[in-house]
Amino acid sequence: MTEGTLVLVLNAGSSSVKYQLIDMLDGSRAAAGLVERIGEPAGRLVHTAADGAERELLGAFPDHTAALDAVAAELAADGLGLDSPRLAAIGHRVVHGGRRFTAPTVVTDEVLAEVRRLIPVAPLHNPANITGIEVARRLRPDLPQVAVFDTAFHTTVPEHAARYAIDRAVADEHRVRRYGFHGTSHRYVSRATARLLGRDPAELNVIVLHLGNGASASAVAGGVCVETSMGLTPLEGLVMGTRSGDVDPGLVFHLHRVGGLTVDEIDDLLNRRSGLLGLCGDNDMREILRRAGEGDQAAQLAFDAYVHRLRKYIGAYYAVLGRVDAIAFTAGVGENAAPVRAAACAGLEALGIEIDAELNSVRSREARVVSPAYARVAVAVVPTDEELEIAQQAFALVRGDT
Numbered sequence: 110m111t112e113g114t115l116v117l118v119l120n121a122g123s124s125s126v127k128y129q130l131i132d133m134l135d136g137s138r139a140a141a142g143l144v145e146r147i148g149e150p151a152g153r154l155v156h157t158a159a160d161g162a163e164r165e166l167l168g169a170f171p172d173h174t175a176a177l178d179a180v181a182a183e184l185a186a187d188g189l190g191l192d193s194p195r196l197a198a199i200g201h202r203v204v205h206g207g208r209r210f211t212a213p214t215v216v217t218d219e220v221l222a223e224v225r226r227l228i229p230v231a232p233l234h235n236p237a238n239i240t241g242i243e244v245a246r247r248l249r250p251d252l253p254q255v256a257v258f259d260t261a262f263h264t265t266v267p268e269h270a271a272r273y274a275i276d277r278a279v280a281d282e283h284r285v286r287r288y289g290f291h292g293t294s295h296r297y298v299s300r301a302t303a304r305l306l307g308r309d310p311a312e313l314n315v316i317v318l319h320l321g322n323g324a325s326a327s328a329v330a331g332g333v334c335v336e337t338s339m340g341l342t343p344l345e346g347l348v349m350g351t352r353s354g355d356v357d358p359g360l361v362f363h364l365h366r367v368g369g370l371t372v373d374e375i376d377d378l379l380n381r382r383s384g385l386l387g388l389c390g391d392n393d394m395r396e397i398l399r400r401a402g403e404g405d406q407a408a409q410l411a412f413d414a415y416v417h418r419l420r421k422y423i424g425a426y427y428a429v430l431g432r433v434d435a436i437a438f439t440a441g442v443g444e445n446a447a448p449v450r451a452a453a454c455a456g457l458e459a460l461g462i463e464i465d466a467e468l469n470s471v472r473s474r475e476a477r478v479v480s481p482a483y484a485r486v487a488v489a490v491v492p493t494d495e496e497l498e499i500a501q502q503a504f505a506l507v508r509g510d511t
């Protein structure tokens with residue numbers, strides 16, 4: 110049992126760390142910030158204090174340890190350092206939890222070892238998550254460190270959807286199956302969509318489209334995830350900023366045997382040099398929309414390929430769910446790129462899916478419906494809040510509510 114009501118949430122990505130200090134009494138942000146371009150010569154930390162005032166720190170953050178030490182210093186400058194007695198827990202986003210972690214978990218040496226063992230299947234993410242945990246443990250060894258796993262929400266996906274159609278013995282030996290990611294966001298957004306529509310999550314079938322740098326779709330039936338687009342690793346599924354999403358696995362053999370690329374080179378190609386970046390040289394949807402608007406063919410192709418893949422998944426998940434009540438767009442692209450939403454839903458009237466152009470063009474931070482009132486399927490823009498969801502899960506765990 111703890112006295113504090115603050116939860117520090119760390120969301121460590123491959124080259125960035127996002128953090129929020131959340132007061133669980135009212136969900137308010139006591140501080141928030143972002144360190145980006147970790148490992149590059151010109152890094153940047155932006156810290157936002159409780160009153161909204163921003164501080165910017167420019168310089169190199171050679172690795173995640175340096176970045177997290179700088180975050181701790183910024184929090185201390187606000188009088189809310191990691192030594193604060195008001196802290197109840199530190200919540201960590203951990204991307205890959207395998208099959209074992211189906212709920213938020215207090216980090217022990219043994220839990221950390223398991224997360225480390227999963228590095229080969231989340232090479233861009235788990236190492237950064239581990240560093241975040243290690244730094245936080247060093248600074249506050251007495252405080253519960255809670256891991257909230259991207260994979261947890263997807264552990265309900267049925268076996269016939271989670272299995273690849275490969276030799277079972279080989280799959281079992283190497284724990285090859287579809288795990289799914291961004292689960293904290295899919296869970297939060299599916300529930301927020303029910304709230305927006307004034308419906309009980311238990312009676313709502315939702316397709317959630319999480320479109321950030323990484324992107325994934327999920328089919329949520331009555332609050333339970335039944336299918337998701339990412340697989341063994343966060344590479345499968347939708348076209349992403351730098352990741353290919355679905356490809357014929359035969360291209361790996363082809364590029365190796367005929368193209369002479371090594372396995373590591375192909376890994377780098379598919380994870381870091383593909384997706385929107387591979388198709389047109391840009392991975393930021395803002396830039397792609399701008400270029401396509403000026404008639405740039407490569408940017409237009411990247412946009413069209415991105416949207417085509419999305420439409421295939423909407424259709425597929427419609428079939429998986431049988432009945433769809435809502436489609437929720439979320440994360441950087443889903444929340445901000447009206448043309449992506451419009452193109453993904455265009456021509457689907459026969460499925461009851463329509464978008465109202467005027468509603469869709471409104472810019473807002475609020476959850477909102479963008480389909481006409483008569484449409485059978487509610488299309489919604491629902492801002493995700495992975496940090497709040499992580500804080501709530503971590504706080505509930507340390508208070509013994511779960």
Ligand SMILES: Nc1ncnc2c1ncn2[C@@H]1O[C@H](COP(=O)(O)OP(=O)(O)O)[C@@H](O)[C@H]1O
Pocket residue numbers: 320321322323350392393394395440441442445446
């Ligand atoms: N106004 C906007 N219009 C179009 N795309 C945007 C806009 N703002 C952000 N994005 C897209 O959102 C992406 C980042 O999404 P985000 O959810 O923050 O990613 P992540 O959390 O995975 O780092 C950017 O790469 C950019 O393509």
Ligand SMILES: CC(=O)OP(=O)(O)O
Pocket residue numbers: 122204234259290291321322323324343
């Ligand atoms: C799992 C994953 O792809 O995460 P992100 O979108 O943060 O890269």
Ligand SMILES: [Mg+2]
Pocket residue numbers: 321322440
């Ligand atoms: Mg994200």
